[in-house]
Amino acid sequence: MGKAQKKKAMRRHNPMRVPDNHLPPGLSAAAETSQKKDQIPPILQKMESADPAERKWACVAVSNIIQNDPSTRRLLQGKDVVGILITRLSDSEEEVVVEAAGALRNLCIDGGHELCGEMYNKNVLAPLKAFIPKIAQTLSQYLENPKSAPENAQKVVYELADSVITMFWCLSETSSKALNTINQASLVPFLMSFLVQRKKLPLSAVASAAQCLYVLTEDNPPAAEELRTNGSYTSALLSIAQGQLASDDIRGMALKVLSAGILWNISPLPPLTAASAVDIGGEIVLPLMPPLLTSISLPETSQQIQTLVEKQASLPQMESLSLNHTPKSEDKTPLELDLERFENRLRTIQLGLEILTSVCATLPDSEISPENDVADEAEEAEEDADGEEDTDDQMATDETPAASQPNLSRFAFLIPTILSLIEPTHLSFPPPGSPSIHPPITSALGSIHLCALECLNNLFLSLATSHRYITDAERAQGMTIWNSLWTVLQKAGDLRSAAITKEQRLFWETAIGVLWGVSIVFKGIILPEEDQVRLLVSLSEAYTGIDQMKVKLVGTLECLAQHPLSIDANRVIASYLVSLLPTGTVDRTSVESTLQVTSALIDIYSDETVPYDINFRENDILGKLIDAVEPIRKLVRGINKKKPGGIELKRRGEETRDNLVDFIKYRRGLRL
Incomplete structure (x- = not known):
C-alpha cells in the first residue's frame, strides 16, 4: 500500500473572506454587478487631494464600500487602490496614515492571498517595518505613564498597531518570500510585548499579535526558536492558555486557543523552563477543544445568521458617500456587530480545529523549508547509494516516539463533535454563480468544514501508521463513523456534476482522504x-x-x-x-x-x-x-x-x- 501522508502545515489560514469566484473573470463583470462603481472616481480623486481631511475621508471610504462587496473590491484593485493606499502610509498627516493602514488591513483580510501577494509585490513591507519602532516607543511611553504619552498614543497603539500587525499576519501566509522578509524584521519581541502587557491593552490588538505569532511560529524555525528559548515568553503564553474565562468570552477564548497553538508550534520546549514539564497537546490543547467545538451548532447558527441578514437588508441603505456624512471606519450597527460576533466565534472554532489537526498527526512536521528540498533529496540519494534504505514503516518507527502515537480512545470523545462540524449548512455552499447572503460567514463555514475534515484525515492516517490493535469498542465505532461521512457527502453535492462549485469539489476531495484513512483503520470491519x-x-x-x-x-x-x-x-x-x-x-x-x-x-x-x-x-x-x-x-x-x-x-x-x-x-x- 502506498504511503498515506498526513496533512502538511500550510500557510493558508487566511482564505479569501469575501470570495469573488462567483463572478466571471475581468473588470467588466465586476462593473456590471457593483452598485458602487460611480463612487470609486471621487474616492480615488480625493485620495490625492491637498486637503488632509479629504485624504482621510477617501481612506475611510475604501473600507466602507468594500464591505461584503467583491465586485467593488475588484474594481478598486483594477484602479491600483493598493498602490495608492501604500503611498498614503507615508502621508504627513498621522490620521491619514492610520486610516490608510486600516483600509489596507481590510483589503488584506477580505481579499486573501491574491491581494496580499499584490501588496507584497508593491513593497508594502517597507513602510510596515518602519512603523514597528514608532509603535513600540509609543506603546512603552503609554504603558509607563499614560499621562505623559503623546496625545495620539491610544490611536497609534490601538488602531495603527492592530492594522500593521494584522497585515504582517496575512502577508506571512502569502509566500515563502514574504515570510523570509518578515523574519528579518525580528517581530517576536514586539509582538510578545502585547501579550505580556495584555491586561493594559485592548484585546483586539493583543489578539492580532497572538494571531501573528501563531502564524510566524508554524513551520518557521527562526521565529519559533526565538520564542521557545525565552522563558518569560513561554511563561506568559502558558499563563494565558491556562487562564480562566467568563462563560461567554469568545474573544478571550480565541486568545487562549492562539496561545495554546503557539506553544504547540514551538514545542518541545527547552528543559528547565516553566512550561517544559507541561504536555502541551494533552494538558493544554485537548482540554480546550470540548468547550470550544461544542460551543456552537452550525445549523442553528446558520439560521440565526440568515435572520440577521434579512433584518439588515430591510433597513434603509446609505445611497452615496459624502465628505460630511461618511461613517467612521470603526462605526458598526448593532446587526453588524452581531454578525461579527458570530464570525469571530466561527473563526475561533476554525483555529481550534487547525491546532487539533496538528496534534492528531503522528509524524512531526519537518523543519526543512521548501527551498531546502534539493539538499534533502541529495542526502536521501547518498543514503540510497550506500544501501541504507528504510521502509515506510521503519521511518515511522524511527521518527515517532511510541508515546506520541495517538490512539482512538484518546480522541474518541471528540469524533462525534468533529463529524458534526463537517456537515454543510444551507449557507455553506451557495449555488454556482450566486453570491452568498453573507460572504464572510460562508467563508468561515467552509473553512470549518475543511479543517474538520483535515483533522479527521490526520487522526485516522496517524492511527493507520501506528499499527496499533483496534479494541472491540473502537471496532464498533467504525461503521458509525463511516456511515456519518457518507451522510455528510450526500449533502455536499454531486462531485460528478458539472454544476459543482470549486468549494464543493475541495470538500469532496478532502473527504475522500478521510474515507481512505477510516477504511485503513477499520479494514475488514466496514461493510461495503x-x-x-x-x-x-x-x-x-x-x-x-x-x-x-x-x-x-x-x-x-x-x-x-x-x-x-x-x-x-x-x-x-x-x-x-x-x-x-x-x-x-x-x-x-x-x-x-x-x-x-x-x-x-x-x-x-x-x-x-x-x-x-x-x-x-x-x-x-x-x-x-x-x-x-x-x-x-x-x-x-x-x-x-x-x-x-x-x-x-x-x-x-x-x-x-x-x-x-x-x-x-x-x-x-x-x-x-
Whole structure:
C-alpha cells in the first residue's frame, strides 16, 4: 500500500473572506454587478487631494464600500487602490496614515492571498517595518505613564498597531518570500510585548499579535526558536492558555486557543523552563477543544445568521458617500456587530480545529523549508547509494516516539463533535454563480468544514501508521463513523456534476482522504455497500490523470475489498483494479496509482483462506498479475529520482515490483 501522508502545515489560514469566484473573470463583470462603481472616481480623486481631511475621508471610504462587496473590491484593485493606499502610509498627516493602514488591513483580510501577494509585490513591507519602532516607543511611553504619552498614543497603539500587525499576519501566509522578509524584521519581541502587557491593552490588538505569532511560529524555525528559548515568553503564553474565562468570552477564548497553538508550534520546549514539564497537546490543547467545538451548532447558527441578514437588508441603505456624512471606519450597527460576533466565534472554532489537526498527526512536521528540498533529496540519494534504505514503516518507527502515537480512545470523545462540524449548512455552499447572503460567514463555514475534515484525515492516517490493535469498542465505532461521512457527502453535492462549485469539489476531495484513512483503520470491519463501491469506482475513473486523488480512491477500494464475507463487492472491486494494471505502453502520468493498484491486489489476496479468495482463482487474477510484471518493471525503471519525491517513489516502486514477483511465486506454489 502506498504511503498515506498526513496533512502538511500550510500557510493558508487566511482564505479569501469575501470570495469573488462567483463572478466571471475581468473588470467588466465586476462593473456590471457593483452598485458602487460611480463612487470609486471621487474616492480615488480625493485620495490625492491637498486637503488632509479629504485624504482621510477617501481612506475611510475604501473600507466602507468594500464591505461584503467583491465586485467593488475588484474594481478598486483594477484602479491600483493598493498602490495608492501604500503611498498614503507615508502621508504627513498621522490620521491619514492610520486610516490608510486600516483600509489596507481590510483589503488584506477580505481579499486573501491574491491581494496580499499584490501588496507584497508593491513593497508594502517597507513602510510596515518602519512603523514597528514608532509603535513600540509609543506603546512603552503609554504603558509607563499614560499621562505623559503623546496625545495620539491610544490611536497609534490601538488602531495603527492592530492594522500593521494584522497585515504582517496575512502577508506571512502569502509566500515563502514574504515570510523570509518578515523574519528579518525580528517581530517576536514586539509582538510578545502585547501579550505580556495584555491586561493594559485592548484585546483586539493583543489578539492580532497572538494571531501573528501563531502564524510566524508554524513551520518557521527562526521565529519559533526565538520564542521557545525565552522563558518569560513561554511563561506568559502558558499563563494565558491556562487562564480562566467568563462563560461567554469568545474573544478571550480565541486568545487562549492562539496561545495554546503557539506553544504547540514551538514545542518541545527547552528543559528547565516553566512550561517544559507541561504536555502541551494533552494538558493544554485537548482540554480546550470540548468547550470550544461544542460551543456552537452550525445549523442553528446558520439560521440565526440568515435572520440577521434579512433584518439588515430591510433597513434603509446609505445611497452615496459624502465628505460630511461618511461613517467612521470603526462605526458598526448593532446587526453588524452581531454578525461579527458570530464570525469571530466561527473563526475561533476554525483555529481550534487547525491546532487539533496538528496534534492528531503522528509524524512531526519537518523543519526543512521548501527551498531546502534539493539538499534533502541529495542526502536521501547518498543514503540510497550506500544501501541504507528504510521502509515506510521503519521511518515511522524511527521518527515517532511510541508515546506520541495517538490512539482512538484518546480522541474518541471528540469524533462525534468533529463529524458534526463537517456537515454543510444551507449557507455553506451557495449555488454556482450566486453570491452568498453573507460572504464572510460562508467563508468561515467552509473553512470549518475543511479543517474538520483535515483533522479527521490526520487522526485516522496517524492511527493507520501506528499499527496499533483496534479494541472491540473502537471496532464498533467504525461503521458509525463511516456511515456519518457518507451522510455528510450526500449533502455536499454531486462531485460528478458539472454544476459543482470549486468549494464543493475541495470538500469532496478532502473527504475522500478521510474515507481512505477510516477504511485503513477499520479494514475488514466496514461493510461495503454496492452504491458506495460504484461511486468510488466512478470517481476513480473520473480522476484519471490526477494521480494523487486516484491513489486515495484505489486505496479506499482496496480496504473495502477486504471485508471477509463481501464476496460480490470484492469481485467488483478486483475486476476494476485488474483493469488498471499496465499491459503494454506505460502511462507515466499514473505511476503512483499503478503502484497502488498493484500493491492493493497483493494485499487483498495475500490470505488464500478468506472466503472472497474464490474471486482470485475464478477470474485468473494471477495470470493478469504475471502479464503485468514486465510493464511494471519498465514503469519502475523509468522513475526519475532527480524529480521532487523521486527517490521515495523509486524506492516504493522497487519494493512493489519485488513484492509482486514474490507474491506470484507464493500463489503459484499454492497450486490452488
